[in-house]
Amino acid sequence: MIRKKVFHLAQLSAIGLTGYYIGQCNGKNTTQDCIEVDGKLLTSLPALPVFGTVSAAVPYTESGGSKDTTRVSQIMKYGFPGLDNIRSYDDYVLSYDRRTRVPHWVFEHLTKAHIAKNDQVDRSKCDFMPDESIHPFFRSLNSDYKGSGFDRGHMAAAGNHRLAQKHVEQTFYLTNMAPQVGEGFNRHAWNRLEKHVRKLTKLYDHVYCCTGPLYLPRKESDGKSYVRYQVIGANTVAVPTHFYKVVVGEAPDGTLDMEAYVMPNQKIPDETPVSSFMVPPETIERAAGLLFFDKIHRSKLSRINGKKV
DNA sequence: TTTGCTGT
Numbered sequence: 001m002i003r004k005k006v007f008h009l010a011q012l013s014a015i016g017l018t019g020y021y022i023g024q025c026n027g028k029n030t031t032q033d034c035i036e037v038d039g040k041l042l043t044s045l046p047a048l049p050v051f052g053t054v055s056a057a058v059p060y061t062e063s064g065g066s067k068d069t070t071r072v073s074q075i076m077k078y079g080f081p082g083l084d085n086i087r088s089y090d091d092y093v094l095s096y097d098r099r100t101r102v103p104h105w106v107f108e109h110l111t112k113a114h115i116a117k118n119d120q121v122d123r124s125k126c127d128f129m130p131d132e133s134i135h136p137f138f139r140s141l142n143s144d145y146k147g148s149g150f151d152r153g154h155m156a157a158a159g160n161h162r163l164a165q166k167h168v169e170q171t172f173y174l175t176n177m178a179p180q181v182g183e184g185f186n187r188h189a190w191n192r193l194e195k196h197v198r199k200l201t202k203l204y205d206h207v208y209c210c211t212g213p214l215y216l217p218r219k220e221s222d223g224k225s226y227v228r229y230q231v232i233g234a235n236t237v238a239v240p241t242h243f244y245k246v247v248v249g250e251a252p253d254g255t256l257d258m259e260a261y262v263m264p265n266q267k268i269p270d271e272t273p274v275s276s277f278m279v280p281p282e283t284i285e286r287a288a289g290l291l292f293f294d295k296i297h298r299s300k301l302s303r304i305n306g307k308k309v
Numbered sequence: 310t311t312t313g314c315t316g317t
Contacts, residue, residue, distance in 0.1 A: 151313050187312040
């Protein structure tokens with residue numbers, strides 16, 4: 001176990017997470033943050049979960065890739081939007097917000113192969129499941145969503161992870177969910193946006209997709225602005241007011257194009273085109289407190305939202 | 310098609 005942790009640390013150092021360590025063993029509330037191995041207390045690292053459900057650095061051997069290239073470093077090639085409570089799964093990476101019980105951001109890397117039809121993969125066999133790597137105080141449960149009227153909406157879409165049954169199953173962790181309006185949003189307008197992102201793999205060899213919630217202020221009748229959002233269930237899971245997607249496509253000739261979208265978490269008329277939700281990426285960064293694709297010099301971007309820059 | 314829910 002200890003050797004394995006050292007390996008993980010070495011792997012993650014390569015992608016710029018060294019020095020990210022917050023100890024939690026203080027004799028109080030230590031059930032999930034510390035683990036006893038061979039009579040010694042091991043402190044879990046936020047970026048390096050010791051639980052079997054998550055793996056920080058599994059070498060990606062699917063297509064003969066170098067053993068030095070981890071799937072995590074492929075997915076996160078253009079930078080981490082933030083570093084709060086990182087969890088990495090076999091085919092996506094997220095940052096979890098303990099306060100809202102909803103992720104800050106979820107990162108995916110798509111290619112044609114990842115979304116190709118695969119008869120070996122069956123979504124109907126998947127179950128929504130709580131993520132045991134999150135402390136119980138901050139963990140969302142199926143019971144929180146039940147009867148709430150909201151869908152358990154995937155941030156990393158199940159349809160983006162068809163390479164392996166294990167990959168699609170891991171998108172069903174509740175760490176990857178946020179309460180979404182079902183009719184007219186998750187099952188319709190938002191779904192259309194997800195399909196649009198998948199279609200980008202026809203134009204680009206590599207598509208990098210970052211998805212997450214927003215809690216936007218709104219001016220109320222007293223003329224002042226407030227951030228107001230519903231919470232659901234015993235664990236008070238936050239219902240985001242909006243969701244964003246920031247997407248970068250890498251063309252065969254190496255040019256990079258970016259698209260950024262914000263959609264309100266509400267019923268949206270069916271005829272509304274996806275393009276009408278485009279916004280300047282900077283507005284999402286300011287609202288979310290995150291920096292997207294900060295390893296890409298903006299001068300290397302050919303287009304933003306379809307316009308030359 | 311893909312996104313999910315509720316009721317049995």
